[in-house]
Amino acid sequence: MSDSEVTRAVDDASLADRIGNRAFLIVMGLARALPYRWRIPAVGWFFAHVLAPLAGWRRRIRENLALARPDLGPAEVRALTRAVPDNAGRALAEIYSGEEFTDRIHAADPLTGPGLPELEAAAQSGRPVILACAHFGNYDAMRAALAGRGWPVGALFRPMNNRVFNTHYIPAIRAIAEPLFPRGRSGLTAMLRFLKGGGWMCLGFDQFDRHGATLQFFGLPSETVLTPAELALRYDAALIPIAGVRQPDGLSFRVEVGKPIPPGTAEEMMQALNDDLERQIRANMGQWFWVHRRWKPRRQKNSESRL
Template identity: 75%
Template sequence: MSKDDDNSEPVALRDRIANGAFLIVMGAVGLLPYERRVPLMGWLFAHVIGPLAGWRKRIRDNLAKARPDLTPAEVRHLTRAVPDNAGRSLAEIYSGQEFVGRIHEADPLTGPGVPALEQAAQAGRPVILAVAHFGNYDAMRAALTLRGWPVGALYRPMNNQAFNRHYIPAMRAIAEPMFPRGRSGLAAMLRFLKGGGWLSLGFDQFDDHGAELRFFGLPCKTVLTPAELAIRYDALILPIAGIRQPDGLSFRVEVGEPLAHSTPEAMMQALNDRLEQQIRQHMDQWFWVHRRWKQR
């Protein structure tokens, strides 16, 4: 474990209690077969954890901003379906090789951007994979490693250090390399990208230093880093998403068309537009809990 992942500072009692409760739940759920484990975690998040965490109110508030056309019944459904997807995704991350094995067996990679990825792999060209908190983004990491295309990921360690000690190894078990936010992690990430590496970067959360773009017709601060890095390193940049299928367990990993290099603002607006279109088709798979339209 690197110094970036480990923190020798004492863990607060509240964090230890929360982490202990989580490990008890995961330990109990982990005793079940995969086909029952994943739906059960979804149910727990939809009916227990989500309400306790205040997720239902935040989902309703965001939907009132972005989709005021929805009926009350549709909103009620999403206040349960969105946490369900989050719980399933967490169970899949902690299922390690069971999850990866299912992705590899199905080989779900598809979409108009796949030929561009194949060409980039042959040419040794860097790739920026624009990802959102949609479906399960680890499905795409598993699908790409099946083709021999290791994809790096930038992550922010959780505030709860006790949780980090098992969460980060669980993510690393799906695919590596992973780079923690911070000076050393950023330097390693840039070396990896410059050397022809593939890097997944999120773009769907509020960024206080980002550009004010549009999302669902509303102003929102959007990070420009994915586009800026693509321009700086002449990297292919395209959206990719692991879309959960109706059975709740399998995925289609959709690779979108590459973006033409222009200005960072125009490129990121194009990604916002594509994500919005995808969310409208699968409203329950985006993490509506984010404060995406936060105002300072």
């Protein structure tokens, strides 16, 4: 962001946004004083034991688990109300660790999985790729791994509602890999130009989309965006699921490139992605952001039935 944009964002920010941003910078500043191997789990602990209870995340996680995984026992649910924000905190600390984070990813070259040969072929031929990703593990570990090989990976992002927070958040994610395209008309135009030129786009698909198709996710009807499949069909791009899976040490990653999704209807292709993501989540329950309101109509219906 330019100096004038930063000044304008700060001037326009509400008092609540300024206080929230200052609190975040204080926490992250203290964390950066720690060595990397301590910093990442420390911020994870803060999110799990301080932020999550204050923000109501634990309640939201329990509600979502009651819908999608009613088979879990109380102890398992309790553990996940801590594991989910811990992973989110670690991911944010990694973003703000800059080269300490990206250098570790580049050195490890953690890309693996059955779809990796397809990516290597696309890189050689200049074929566009839609990388279907989710709020799972660390999304930016995947971007860093692809950029580490010199591959043309772009991402669509939604600026945070707190504009003063964006003055440092956007530069932090841009430092991991470029280009970045903000949601909106100008960002979409630039993204399509990049894709048509053989670029690779990371597109999320795991949040509720009221304009999406009603597909299945954990056996529940879930409004799912069709855009990744529609773009893949329109531009003859490979549609490939990808995820940065955090490893047991809490610091390293396996970036799993899934099998390419075969062409079909947009609904069939996105259902295949939902199924693949569900498989990943069931294997690593604490790494998906269970805080999202993924099943809004189902939750509303259940709430009304209790009145």
